[in-house]
Amino acid sequence: MRGISPVSDPAEAELIVVNTCAFVGDAVAESVDVIGELSEYKQNGRCNTLAVCGCLPARFRTAGRAGTGGVDLWLRPAPAKKVVERILGAASSSRNRAGRAAGAPPARANSLSAGAAYLKVADGCSRRCSFCLIPRLRGPLRSRAIGELVREAEQLAAMGVKEIVLVAQDLASWGQDIPGRPGLWRLLDGLAGVDGVRWIRMMYLFPRRPPLRLLGLFERHENILPYFDVPLQHADARVLRRMRRGGGPAAHEKFIRAIRERVPGAVIRTTFMVGFPGEDERAFGTLMKFVERVRFERMGAFVFSPEEGTDAAGLSGGIDLALARERLGMLMELQAGIALEYHRSLVGGVIDVLVESAGRGRSTGRAWNQAPEVDGETVIEGRAEAGEIVKARVTGCGPYHLEVVPVESTGRGRRRRAPEGR
Numbered sequence: 001m002r003g004i005s006p007v008s009d010p011a012e013a014e015l016i017v018v019n020t021c022a023f024v025g026d027a028v029a030e031s032v033d034v035i036g037e038l039s040e041y042k043q044n045g046r047c048n049t050l051a052v053c054g055c056l057p058a059r060f061r062t063a064g065r066a067g068t069g070g071v072d073l074w075l076r077p078a079p080a081k082k083v084v085e086r087i088l089g090a091a092s093s094s095r096n097r098a099g100r101a102a103g104a105p106p107a108r109a110n111s112l113s114a115g116a117a118y119l120k121v122a123d124g125c126s127r128r129c130s131f132c133l134i135p136r137l138r139g140p141l142r143s144r145a146i147g148e149l150v151r152e153a154e155q156l157a158a159m160g161v162k163e164i165v166l167v168a169q170d171l172a173s174w175g176q177d178i179p180g181r182p183g184l185w186r187l188l189d190g191l192a193g194v195d196g197v198r199w200i201r202m203m204y205l206f207p208r209r210p211p212l213r214l215l216g217l218f219e220r221h222e223n224i225l226p227y228f229d230v231p232l233q234h235a236d237a238r239v240l241r242r243m244r245r246g247g248g249p250a251a252h253e254k255f256i257r258a259i260r261e262r263v264p265g266a267v268i269r270t271t272f273m274v275g276f277p278g279e280d281e282r283a284f285g286t287l288m289k290f291v292e293r294v295r296f297e298r299m300g301a302f303v304f305s306p307e308e309g310t311d312a313a314g315l316s317g318g319i320d321l322a323l324a325r326e327r328l329g330m331l332m333e334l335q336a337g338i339a340l341e342y343h344r345s346l347v348g349g350v351i352d353v354l355v356e357s358a359g360r361g362r363s364t365g366r367a368w369n370q371a372p373e374v375d376g377e378t379v380i381e382g383r384a385e386a387g388e389i390v391k392a393r394v395t396g397c398g399p400y401h402l403e404v405v406p407v408e409s410t411g412r413g414r415r416r417r418a419p420e421g422r
């Protein structure tokens, strides 16, 4: 960003920008805590300006209403250019106050670990799930153009990024709001041609009318990971209707079958919500049986939170929180066994691993089948270089981690090839 250079220690920062999430109560609490912690640097560090953007300002008109203090800029969601201008204005007055100029900036900062970066391809959502505040907080879907995204991917590759993680609130709908309504596969076709990008990972594929044309991409491009993050939320037809998710359990299962048939070795991740109003014993039993039958390699789950301003907050048939938490425990226990069984099937084989943090005799990273921040980690015995992709033999595992020993580094070349370990 013009006139700004990032620092890794907030005590060194003159301007601190907090990009917040606020779509459920836990996220609000976490955002407020982080702002509170960072505001201390105005007293104990070099910080002159603390800016907050993202969903928290969208949900609460003022910092005071959100329960945060010490904030100088409270930025409601707006086109990125406008937000950047306001931040640059704040940065410039921050520099003036400090009486010195910031150094030359990099073109694009990276908030993920070595070798990987998120690429935000769209913002907002035009769906209307009854439990979700995001359409109200972020507005309707706004996709970024292919050319702009390909240029950003090229920039990231030039910085040494090997894995690009595509994110949006509703990735499957990318392109539906721009002329010609290009499908997501068009964007993937463009990004797959960027030299140096070894892994492209898709996050948040909404399951209603799933883009089946995506399944043909894996034959054409070896650097698109056969990793499908499909948040299903539930498996009971009545609960799904009340959630306004569309589709239904039969359609969901059909999509999963199509992935498994057409993309051998695919890894499927999903997310479920328990304790939604109307989730009686029978509905919860349906969910448990579905999980047992489908056997997702990866799964996350959380308890329904009635957020003010959502339709779901006013629904009848609320579930006691203690019961919802008990159900969450049962579901996660079932999944832990399934995840362990999957990991055990990999032991003895070779898998591609991105090294995220290198240590003397032990490093950590992620295998291609582990998405950042949600799928656990891979422990690498022996020397490895952060930011490189290595081939490694799987020697052990738990439900949420793999243990590997490198057999060969594959990260220096810029060639693309299918990930090992499918």
Ligand code: SF4
Pocket: 125, 126, 127, 128, 129, 132, 133, 134, 135, 169, 170, 206
């Ligand atoms: S698709 Fe996702 S972001 Fe959009 S309304 Fe539903 S849960 Fe919210």
